[in-house]
Amino acid sequence: MIKDITIGQYFPGNSFVHRLDPRFKIGITAVFICMLFSADTFAGLGVAAVFFIISYGLTGLPYKLMTRSIKPIIPIIIFTGFINLFFIDGVPVIKIFGIIITDEALRVTAFMMIRIILLICGSSVLTYTTSPIVLTDAIESILRPLNKVHFPVHELSMMMTIALRFIPTLIEETDKIMSAQKARGAELDSGSFMNRAKALIPILIPLFVSSFRRAEELALAMECRCYRGGEGRTKLKTLSSGLSDYIALSVSILVLCGVIIINMGKVSILHAYTTI
Amino acid sequence: MSAIIRTENLTYTYSPDTPFEKTAVNDVCLEVEDGELVGIIGHTGSGKSTLIQHLNGLIRPTSGRVIIDGQDIWEKGVNLRDIRFKVGIVFQYPEYQIFEETVFKDIAYGPKNMGLDEKQVGERVRETAALIGLDSALLEKSPFELSGGQKRRVAIAGVMAMRPKVLILDEPTAGLDPGGREQVLEEIREYHRRSGSTVLLVSHSMEDVARFATKILVMNHGSVFCYDTPPNVFMRADEIAEMGLSVPQITRVFSLLRKKGIDIRGDVYTVDFALKTINEYIASKGSAREDGHD
Numbered sequence: 094m095i096k097d098i099t100i101g102q103y104f105p106g107n108s109f110v111h112r113l114d115p116r117f118k119i120g121i122t123a124v125f126i127c128m129l130f131s132a133d134t135f136a137g138l139g140v141a142a143v144f145f146i147i148s149y150g151l152t153g154l155p156y157k158l159m160t161r162s163i164k165p166i167i168p169i170i171i172f173t174g175f176i177n178l179f180f181i182d183g184v185p186v187i188k189i190f191g192i193i194i195t196d197e198a199l200r201v202t203a204f205m206m207i208r209i210i211l212l213i214c215g216s217s218v219l220t221y222t223t224s225p226i227v228l229t230d231a232i233e234s235i236l237r238p239l240n241k242v243h244f245p246v247h248e249l250s251m252m253m254t255i256a257l258r259f260i261p262t263l264i265e266e267t268d269k270i271m272s273a274q275k276a277r278g279a280e281l282d283s284g285s286f287m288n289r290a291k292a293l294i295p296i297l298i299p300l301f302v303s304s305f306r307r308a309e310e311l312a313l314a315m316e317c318r319c320y321r322g323g324e325g326r327t328k329l330k331t332l333s334s335g336l337s338d339y340i341a342l343s344v345s346i347l348v349l350c351g352v353i354i355i356n357m358g359k360v361s362i363l364h365a366y367t368t369i
Numbered sequence: 370m371s372a373i374i375r376t377e378n379l380t381y382t383y384s385p386d387t388p389f390e391k392t393a394v395n396d397v398c399l400e401v402e403d404g405e406l407v408g409i410i411g412h413t414g415s416g417k418s419t420l421i422q423h424l425n426g427l428i429r430p431t432s433g434r435v436i437i438d439g440q441d442i443w444e445k446g447v448n449l450r451d452i453r454f455k456v457g458i459v460f461q462y463p464e465y466q467i468f469e470e471t472v473f474k475d476i477a478y479g480p481k482n483m484g485l486d487e488k489q490v491g492e493r494v495r496e497t498a499a500l501i502g503l504d505s506a507l508l509e510k511s512p513f514e515l516s517g518g519q520k521r522r523v524a525i526a527g528v529m530a531m532r533p534k535v536l537i538l539d540e541p542t543a544g545l546d547p548g549g550r551e552q553v554l555e556e557i558r559e560y561h562r563r564s565g566s567t568v569l570l571v572s573h574s575m576e577d578v579a580r581f582a583t584k585i586l587v588m589n590h591g592s593v594f595c596y597d598t599p600p601n602v603f604m605r606a607d608e609i610a611e612m613g614l615s616v617p618q619i620t621r622v623f624s625l626l627r628k629k630g631i632d633i634r635g636d637v638y639t640v641d642f643a644l645k646t647i648n649e650y651i652a653s654k655g656s657a658r659e660d661g662h663d
Contacts, residue, residue: 104388157386266465272427273466276458277527278450278482295478298468302513 103224108153110222114334115231117342118219121148124345125215128352129208137352138207144348145215152222162217163210170209177202225257227330234332247323255311263304270299371439373535373567374401374424374456379433381419393419395591396433401535401569401584406561408578408599409571411588412613417571418461420588421537424569425449425456438534454483457533461540463524464517472498472515472523473508479531497530500563501556518549525553529560536560537569542577554581576617579603579638587614600636619643 105111110118128141149159183197220228233250240246271281274295281292381394394416401407411417422428423435426442426449435442442452457479460466469475473494480490498508501522507515512523525541538557542550558581561568572578578585585602587594589612595602602609606616606624616624616638623637623646633650637643 154388155386161386269460270466272422273458273460273463275427276425276453276460277466277479277531278453280450280482295466295468299466302468303465 102220104154104158104221105224106153106222108151108222109337110148110152110218112337113222113341114332114338115223115227116234116332117334117338118223119228119231119235120342121345122216122219124342124349126212128345128349129211129215131349131356132208132352133356135204137355138204138211140348140352140355142207142211144345145211145218149214149218152218154221158221159214159217163213166209166213170206173209174202174206177205226254227332229253229257230328230330230332247326251323259307262307263300266303267296267300270296371403372400372436373403373438374399375436376423377434377436379420379423379435380431381423381428382431383419385431393591394423394430397591397593399586399593399596401567403534403567404565405583406558406568406570406581407584407586408582409569409586409588410573410575410578410614411594412573415588416591417588418539419591421458421539421569421571424535424537425453425458427458450482454479454531455533456535456537457528457531459525459528459536459538459541461543463528463541464520466527467512467520467524470511471509472503472512475512475523476508476526476530479527483531493530493532494526497526500560501526501529502552518545518553521545521549521553522556525557532564533566535567535569537571539571540573541570542572542574550577557581573615575609575615575620575638579617579620587612599638603638604636606635 113121125141125144128144129138132138132141149156178194178198179192181195181198181201183195185193186196186199187194223231229250232253233246236244236246236249271279275281279292279295281289281296283289284292376397376399379394379397379399380392383389383391383393393414397416397420409417409421419428423430424437426435429443437452437456440447440452442449467475469478476494476497477490480493485493494508495505498505503519503522503526507519512520515523521541525538529536541557542553545553554577557568557570560566561581570578570582579599582599584597585599586596587602587609594609594612595605603616603620606620610616610621610624619640620635620638623633623635623643626633627635631650634646637646
């Protein structure tokens, strides 16, 4: 069922990672992504992996959750891996039916697969431990300087908040409508393409109708509470950063430096090799 | 009579292996006889809605079996669509599933999916609309122009028109005004009487269920608390009240009377029956007094 999707889902908790300032969490995630893309060697990737495993351990969430969030993207990983396997030059190691797989291809494929997996896992740590509302608050706070150039930061973040807020509601609604139409004999997962497209009408129309109804109700509710945009608006929960946030960010930057140094090390070793 | 619905050790767990894991239905063994009108009660989160979605194969049980009309619905080769025509479910707030341009077309959606021809579909739509109190002039109107109560009727008719052997309604009177509630319940009862099919009525309100049902199923924390005829269920009115369910007011009055030491029967759940019981009691008291005097 659609309800079982865990990507982008928030799991409430009170761990060190949960308590970090969301702005810093976004920063740390960005640093982690830099680590992954600056790493040239397995050693560098390994350091990033260790960094991820430790930070995930700090969230106190079960490791099983990670495997569930990776599952849906396995086909993509395999597909990209498969393509890489045959199109990279190097020293041939396997030859079957005229297909040549080189050592370099194997290395690049493995490297890339690990990198994609770590990328998904790393960003999952952010969404698993930060509620969507707090996340948009953080984005609003990070983007605030753009107000100077008349970019509607508050409106943007309000739209994001509303969109995020209604995703679960709409998923639930879709689920309900699908059940109701299936109970009336709708066939959603069989038949030709045209038939399947037609079968969507009984689901989309009620969904649209209820979205409009909800939008109207929400607009009315906001109006009743005198909502008038971002000007002079204060927050119930203001974001605050403390010593631990700075420490966490510094640690991640240090690890990034480590990865870069490892890269340089590799270059010099290679260099040494070629000169010999 | 044979059991039309049977569940064996039915268990269902939501979101297994996540912190949100929750067992909604726990080891439910149930047998519903053909032609019964069963009231299902239980407070929010007691697993009523999850249970009924198993009965037409919308949810696959985590473990256990669902047997409809002698057929295990998860056996290989069973077409779930046929099961869904046999077991019709009207969900909560069913008016949100309406999508067609006219009332007629919306009611006809189910029968059409069954593969009936135009004539049969037309007959069924008109017949069902009349049964549920929809004026034939409404049939060519857009369902979105109707009032809330009428929309509700259109949606219920959409499932009734498939003439399922078992009709399940999840809170069909939620959000209606008292007059509308009374009418819809009466129409459901009428449908049960005329079609002779099995009807399962999920409700919060004991009062609604008590008057019509031939049997009552009380759910608590995903398990069956009891499944029996209304008098036997209301004998346990105190336990049911403790679970946080409202028992009919008249039953509460009688249970209070019993607590005061008055020896009166405890299976009273309608006002008419209460009147009879009190008269009987007074009569017996009166004769007892006379006996004492003599």
